[in-house]
Amino acid sequence: MLGEGIIKGMAETARNFLGSYHDAARLTTVEFPEDKIPAKESARNFPFLVHDGEDAMQGLRCVACQICEKECPPKCIFIIKDTNKKPDYVGKLQFQPKVFDIDVSVCMSCQICVEVCPFDAIKMDTDFELGGSDRFGGLLLNKRRLAKPNSYYHTIHPTEAAEVDGRLAAEKAKVEAKAKADAEAKAKAAAAAAAAKAAAQTTPPVVASTPAAVVTPAK
Amino acid sequence: MIADLLNGIGLLLWRVVSDQPDAKGALLPVLPAVLQPVVSAVLSVAPIIGVFASLFALTTLLERKGLGRIQNRLGPNRVGPFGILQPAADGLKMLTKEDIIPRSADKVVHFLAPVCLAVPTLLAFAVLPYGRNLVPLDLDAGLLFFFAVGASTELSIFMAGWSSRNKYSLLGAMRAIAQMISYEIPLIVSSVTVVMMTGTLSPMHIVEHQAGFIWGFIPHWYVLTPWGFAGFVIFTIASLAESNRSPFDLPEAESELIAGHLTEYSGFKYALFFLAEYLGMFAISGLGVTLFLGGWHAPLPGLEWIPSFVWFFGKLVSMVFLFIWIRGTVPRLRVDQLLNLAWKFLLPLALINLVVAAVWHFTAVWTFPGALVVRWLLGAALIGGPYVLLGSALSGAKKNTLRVYRYAT
Amino acid sequence: MEIPFAILTALTLVSALAAMSLRNLVHCALCLALTLAGLAALYLQLGAQFAGFAQILVYVGAVAILVVFAILLTNRGDQAAATRAPARSWVTGAGIAVAVFAVLARVILTSSLATGHPMVDRGSPTVKDLGMQLMTQYVLPLEVIGLLLTAATLGAVIIALPEKKTPAAAAPNH
Numbered sequence: 001m002l003g004e005g006i007i008k009g010m011a012e013t014a015r016n017f018l019g020s021y022h023d024a025a026r027l028t029t030v031e032f033p034e035d036k037i038p039a040k041e042s043a044r045n046f047p048f049l050v051h052d053g054e055d056a057m058q059g060l061r062c063v064a065c066q067i068c069e070k071e072c073p074p075k076c077i078f079i080i081k082d083t084n085k086k087p088d089y090v091g092k093l094q095f096q097p098k099v100f101d102i103d104v105s106v107c108m109s110c111q112i113c114v115e116v117c118p119f120d121a122i123k124m125d126t127d128f129e130l131g132g133s134d135r136f137g138g139l140l141l142n143k144r145r146l147a148k149p150n151s152y153y154h155t156i157h158p159t160e161a162a163e164v165d166g167r168l169a170a171e172k173a174k175v176e177a178k179a180k181a182d183a184e185a186k187a188k189a190a191a192a193a194a195a196a197k198a199a200a201q202t203t204p205p206v207v208a209s210t211p212a213a214v215v216t217p218a219k
Numbered sequence: 220m221i222a223d224l225l226n227g228i229g230l231l232l233w234r235v236v237s238d239q240p241d242a243k244g245a246l247l248p249v250l251p252a253v254l255q256p257v258v259s260a261v262l263s264v265a266p267i268i269g270v271f272a273s274l275f276a277l278t279t280l281l282e283r284k285g286l287g288r289i290q291n292r293l294g295p296n297r298v299g300p301f302g303i304l305q306p307a308a309d310g311l312k313m314l315t316k317e318d319i320i321p322r323s324a325d326k327v328v329h330f331l332a333p334v335c336l337a338v339p340t341l342l343a344f345a346v347l348p349y350g351r352n353l354v355p356l357d358l359d360a361g362l363l364f365f366f367a368v369g370a371s372t373e374l375s376i377f378m379a380g381w382s383s384r385n386k387y388s389l390l391g392a393m394r395a396i397a398q399m400i401s402y403e404i405p406l407i408v409s410s411v412t413v414v415m416m417t418g419t420l421s422p423m424h425i426v427e428h429q430a431g432f433i434w435g436f437i438p439h440w441y442v443l444t445p446w447g448f449a450g451f452v453i454f455t456i457a458s459l460a461e462s463n464r465s466p467f468d469l470p471e472a473e474s475e476l477i478a479g480h481l482t483e484y485s486g487f488k489y490a491l492f493f494l495a496e497y498l499g500m501f502a503i504s505g506l507g508v509t510l511f512l513g514g515w516h517a518p519l520p521g522l523e524w525i526p527s528f529v530w531f532f533g534k535l536v537s538m539v540f541l542f543i544w545i546r547g548t549v550p551r552l553r554v555d556q557l558l559n560l561a562w563k564f565l566l567p568l569a570l571i572n573l574v575v576a577a578v579w580h581f582t583a584v585w586t587f588p589g590a591l592v593v594r595w596l597l598g599a600a601l602i603g604g605p606y607v608l609l610g611s612a613l614s615g616a617k618k619n620t621l622r623v624y625r626y627a628t
Numbered sequence: 629m630e631i632p633f634a635i636l637t638a639l640t641l642v643s644a645l646a647a648m649s650l651r652n653l654v655h656c657a658l659c660l661a662l663t664l665a666g667l668a669a670l671y672l673q674l675g676a677q678f679a680g681f682a683q684i685l686v687y688v689g690a691v692a693i694l695v696v697f698a699i700l701l702t703n704r705g706d707q708a709a710a711t712r713a714p715a716r717s718w719v720t721g722a723g724i725a726v727a728v729f730a731v732l733a734r735v736i737l738t739s740s741l742a743t744g745h746p747m748v749d750r751g752s753p754t755v756k757d758l759g760m761q762l763m764t765q766y767v768l769p770l771e772v773i774g775l776l777l778t779a780a781t782l783g784a785v786i787i788a789l790p791e792k793k794t795p796a797a798a799a800p801n802h
Contacts, residue, residue, distance in 0.1 A: 001607060001610060001611075002610025002614055003610070006548070006549060009548045010548050013544065013548040014544070016290070017285065017289045017544075019291075020291050020292075027291055027293060028292075029292055328655075359754050359755055360677045360681055363677075363681040363755070364677075367685040368684070369689075370685050370689025370690065371688045371689055373693055374692055377693065377696055381696075393697075396693055396697075400690070400693065403689075420755050
């Protein structure tokens with residue numbers, strides 16, 4: 001009959017109205033500044049810079065290669081490369097960004113900077129309470145505000161951070177193994193050269209190209 | 220002098236609270252003769268504006284709270300304890316906003332429209348009986364006065380829509396006028412039944428006719444008769460449309476028309492429109508209470524010691540709550556559905572209801588035992604039958620069939 | 629009593645003049661509505677409640693809206709009619725004006741104002757009195773007007789009906 005649906009609907013809304021007073025589970029509202037829902041692991045909004053070690057400026061993984069700056073679709077990243085290398089947190093000499101700014105009022109949270117970074121230096125943050133009274137300066141984040149320790153990265157995205165750490169460790173191990181092999185080969189070549197030099201003193205210098213031939217396979 | 224004045228004010232308040240007649244007569248003789256007409260007018264007008272403006276503030280809050288609860292939300296709760304200061308915050312925000320007038324607008328008409336809307340809306344309150352002896356203006360043709368001032372608000376909505384030089388404004392105003400003219404007819408025809416039964420157009424007398432109780436406990440309100448119930452339902456639907464409230468809020472359908480005729484209004488003028496809309500809702504609810512719900516009469520015999528205006532405002536707030544409840548339930552209609560409902564459903568039913576009221580009137584001479592029950596059932600059948608038939612004829616015309624797609628598979 | 633009357637008369641006359649002379653048609657319509665409202669106020673001042681309220685309900689509420697709709701649907705309201713009315717319209721208009729004036733003049737000249745008979749104050753008629761009169765003494769004019777309005781409504785419905793297509797027009801072009 002006509003009007004039946006309206007009566008049913010009115011009953012449903014009345015049930016909601018009364019139910020919301022005695023059944024707290026119905027109320028899905030989280031009263032924000034007092035109550036907060038912890039961010040999900042897959043949450044992301046704006047990028048931040050990861051640093052290792054204690055000193056944020058020294059430990060930045062970023063080497064100012066400027067790939068992210070070039071790839072950023074809305075062009076919200078601004079980098080000035082330092083002119084000379086500086087020691088990083090383990091003392092290795094590294095290029096570092098003199099200026100690294102992200103304008104989060106322009107950033108569209110696309111995560112492309114994270115995808116292209118070869119050094120795992122830039123990652124997505126979950127912090128969303130960025131409101132301020134300064135519309136321009138307040139939303140232009142410099143490298144001091146962007147730098148956050150690796151441990152923070154572990155707290156917001158544990159799985160991803162563990163994977164990145166594993167990859168970085170593997171790469172480091174590979175580089176170390178290679179360096180070791182290089183050092184060994186160098187030592188071997190040096191030994192061979194020394195031996196050839198000793199032999200050249202007894203034989204005529206016609207076969208002077210032999211040391212090169214010896215070194216080549218080691219390369 | 221001062222003592223007399225205070226005494227007069229005290230007596231006036233006492234007479235209002237205790238439902239005694241001639242409350243103004245307590246204060247006026249104390250005053251100098253020059254002041255008497257002015258004070259008399261102020262005493263009639265100021266309470267209406269004060270009471271209904273505060274009811275407006277309260278309703279905006281209760282509406283947001285109620286809608287929130289209906290949608291399992293909390294509603295506003297930040298300004299003051301439980302959000303009770305929210306209307307004050309809204310009002311301050313509204314009044315401190317910039318008043319923007321579009322460059323191409325017709326400035327005079329644009330300025331006059333909210334004023335022309337607010338004045339008739341306030342005038343409508345003049346004839347409502349708020350209590351046993353509380354009626355600002357007891358007109359012989361009070362009901363006609365109410366509908367006349369109600370009808371003159373349409374022109375101000377047109378003024379608002381046309382003078383803004385905005386296509387959304389004009390469309391919204393056109394829709395509002397079409398809707399208000401269409402629903403005015405069922406509204407008036409459903410009220411005419413009450414006029415038929417009481418033989419008077421004065422709201423005061425209409426309320427007096429609803430005094431007393433049947434069998435000692437059922438109030439003699441018109442809503443409890445078959446024609447009165449049908450009339451009340453038609454009246455409520457039509458008054459929802461008249462006050463532009465959901466589900467008949469097409470004139471300011473946000474999703475299609477931005478805000479209809481209010482699009483180009485801001486600041487205080489917007490606040491005036493908003494106020495007029497709610498005042499119109501109160502006025503028409505008050506008329507519904509007067510016509511069908513027994514006005515200021517108490518619902519049970521033992522409760523007459525409570526001041527009569529308490530009952531009036533209690534019923535008024537219940538009507539407003541019903542409006543909010545409907546707003547939280549029913550989605551907005553389409554324009555064609557809106558007009559079909561008015562012309563093909565409500566108007567025929569209202570006309571049939573006139574016949575039912577006549578039958579009720581002429582069977583009043585029946586005196587055999589149980590005559591009341593027989594009359595009630597007869598009336599219910601006379602209005603219920605057409606309702607079912609008309610309803611199935613109109614809604615059955617379009618059957619839900621399986622949709623066949625020509626190109627998609 | 630005299631000052632309100634003067635104000636209302638001035639309002640009615642000025643708005644009537646404005647309704648005739650303003651360039652913008654919508655402004656003219658709004659001024660016409662003001663004139664009608666002023667007339668209603670004059671009726672009310674004479675103690676004719678029913679006539680006054682009916683005037684507002686019918687003329688300000690419905691006829692003014694009708695006029696406004698007609699202006700918006702036929703002509704662009706913000707453009708003044710630039711063309712002069714043709715001579716035949718002038719003649720017709722003048723004829724109607726003279727006829728209306730003649731009727732009004734006759735009524736006024738035969739009324740108690742001109743003949744000098746003192747007016748009898750019968751008190752303000754109530755709505756009930758009006759209803760009784762309409763249903764007894766004036767029932768025939770009432771019915772005739774009702775019939776006329778019904779005929780007009782039917783005519784409007786017939787005009788508004790969607791036109792039936794002729795077979796030739798309805799046939800598709802292939």
